[in-house]
Amino acid sequence: MIDLHLIGIGTGNPDHLTGEARRAITQADLILVPHKPGKSDLADLRTRIIAEVCDDALIALFDMPVRDDTLPYLTRVDAWHDEIARIWAATMAAHPEAQKIALLVWGDPSLYDSTLRIAARLDPAPRLHVVAGITSIQALTAAHAIPLNTLNAPVTISTGRRLRDHGWPDGCETLVVMLDADCTFQSLDGDGFDIWWGAYLGMPEQILEAGRLSDASVRIIARRAEARAAHGWIMDTYLLRRRA
CATH class of the missing domain: 3.40.1010.10 (Tetrapyrrole methylase, N-terminal domain)
Structure with missing residues (x-):
């Protein structure tokens, strides 16, 4: 065998x-x-x-x-x-x-x-x-030096497809999104969330963006497109958290 x-x-x-x-x-x-x-x-x-x-x-x-x-x-x-x-x-x-x-x-x-x-x-x-x-989640939180969860709170891990088709999960405070080629975070209220995004995590090509979603989304979309054009591929992950 x-x-x-x-x-x-x-x-x-x-x-x-x-x-x-x-x-x-x-x-x-x-x-x-x-x-x-x-x-x-x-x-x-x-x-x-x-x-x-x-x-x-x-x-x-x-x-x-x-x-x-x-x-x-x-x-x-x-x-x-x-x-x-x-x-x-x-x-x-x-x-x-x-x-x-x-x-x-x-x-x-x-x-x-x-x-x-x-x-x-x-x-x-x-x-x-x-x-x-x-995992890319561990690499993402380490790169941004943030905890994955808030105090005593759960975390949801999902995909861009599910965020697109079903919206923000009920009762969710922190959402990690993987496999999102369409930057689905654009569908959310930009003033209601913070985002921590990373591509090529752990590699020399690593790029990071973070901040209020309304401010960071334009930077992420531009940098993602530029990096994909330069390398011919991209692997990225992001964490979203509801603002208090």
Whole structure:
């Protein structure tokens, strides 16, 4: 039976690797690295992290499939995950000698990441090992030097899609928004919220903005567009908090 290690690697900074992550990379017989069209620097960053830990690792690059945007959202994501699982299986089958296989996962495999759901599609099922990583939320709050929650208060973690479709969650004081390509915070009352935003968290390219939403939103939109044009991709996260 194959042992599949899903290794959280943080948000792009090699210093985010835990000792457990480094051991898992070193001990892997094969490391799968996805390549996305137009985002080769993400694959390059993964390979640099691997090389820093283990200079003789066997790496297998595979091309990520493209989602079919003509399908409803959940249907196309489900079909996309099926195709990724087939590509994983074919890539692993091409290396039958590899028994310990690793995948490097941005942030942590448990938070708004589908690697575990894709792994569940593999047949035969491998033995799964998950190595926790630093999430973009931790990197965001550390970069801004703020606590995630206010005193004795809960936090909601959601997506730009849900904020767009359902509005501000009832009873929510602090909302962390991930996967928001449309800057959905524009739909909120800018004077009623503070925002802490970050992109390329933990990387040398890291950019940050914070302040009252009515003031910061214009700066965020402009800097986000500029950074995306410069790099060809962007990963960003933000925290919103109701003003007293």
